[in-house]
Amino acid sequence: DGGVASTSQLRALRILRVSRLVRLIRITRVIRFIRALRTLVHQIVHTVKSLIWALLLLLVVTFLFGIIFTQAVAFHRMQGEMGPFEDTDDIVVYWSTLPRSMFTLFKCTTGGVSWHQVVVPVSDVGWLLVVTFVGYVSFVHFCVLNVITGVFCQNAIDSAQHDHDIATQAVIQKKIMYVNRLRILFRELDQNGDGAITVDEFRRNLQDPRVEAYFNSLELDTSDIQSLFALIDQDGGETLDLEEFIDSCMRLKGTARGMDMAKLIYDWKRQHRAYEKHFEVIEDRLQHLSRPPNTRLAAPPAAAAASPKATPC
Numbered sequence: 001d002g003g004v005a006s007t008s009q010l011r012a013l014r015i016l017r018v019s020r021l022v023r024l025i026r027i028t029r030v031i032r033f034i035r036a037l038r039t040l041v042h043q044i045v046h047t048v049k050s051l052i053w054a055l056l057l058l059l060v061v062t063f064l065f066g067i068i069f070t071q072a073v074a075f076h077r078m079q080g081e082m083g084p085f086e087d088t089d090d091i092v093v094y095w096s097t098l099p100r101s102m103f104t105l106f107k108c109t110t111g112g113v114s115w116h117q118v119v120v121p122v123s124d125v126g127w128l129l130v131v132t133f134v135g136y137v138s139f140v141h142f143c144v145l146n147v148i149t150g151v152f153c154q155n156a157i158d159s160a161q162h163d164h165d166i167a168t169q170a171v172i173q174k175k176i177m178y179v180n181r182l183r184i185l186f187r188e189l190d191q192n193g194d195g196a197i198t199v200d201e202f203r204r205n206l207q208d209p210r211v212e213a214y215f216n217s218l219e220l221d222t223s224d225i226q227s228l229f230a231l232i233d234q235d236g237g238e239t240l241d242l243e244e245f246i247d248s249c250m251r252l253k254g255t256a257r258g259m260d261m262a263k264l265i266y267d268w269k270r271q272h273r274a275y276e277k278h279f280e281v282i283e284d285r286l287q288h289l290s291r292p293p294n295t296r297l298a299a300p301p302a303a304a305a306a307s308p309k310a311t312p313c
Helices: 002-046 048-079 090-095 098-110 115-123 127-162 164-189 199-206 209-217 225-232 242-252 258-289 301-309
Strands: none
Touching: 002 048, 002 127, 048 090, 048 098, 048 115, 048 127, 090 098, 090 115, 098 115, 098 127, 115 127, 164 199, 164 209, 164 242, 199 209, 199 225, 225 242
């Protein structure tokens, strides 16, 4: 009975572990979904201001063109050239008043009504109104709406870049993608599959234009193969393992950054100070040796104290 009880407990423990793993996977998926939803909501909120100005611009354009159509139709109706109209006539429904004309133009812009359906009634007024209508549609669709779309996209991109969490997540995702591409490249270079890349393998693979193009896509300059291998080989062992290859490529990719320049300047200043101290010690010793033998004393205390530290690091 004891053995059966321990077996059942072991099974229950395994089931509990599997359920926890499934729950963890579900939580991870939900977090990814919430992050994507948060990004969309954040971008929509930051484009509300642009939306208000876009609607105001569209209102002004439809107002100006609506005045043209309304006045033209009203003028012809007052002259009686088109005969009496019923309230159900298309020209009355679409163009009889300024609000109706503006609403008609807005529906033509957003696809709420067919262009042919609203332009046929004004064609009886004159061909000039047809040309004006075509000009309105062309101006709004090819100019105004494209500009509004560009502004919305730019605002969404700017809002995503200025959000700290979104920017951090984007950097992490980009780094993960870059590391995965480097893993694929390492397996491509490691032809014998021993987990290490030698100088000969590195040089032989870079003669392939496809591999060279892949390096260039990773922002790694392959103009000098020997120097590139030496820069990647941090320990000087003339072989590259996966971790060393990834770390070095991450450090070398792209152009020189501000951090790299600052580190270079710092190292140069540190070496310069070390050389200055070294030269001061040498100068003190030369001055001591240039004295007459009867006036020479022991080495200067400062020089003697600094001599062990004079060698540059």
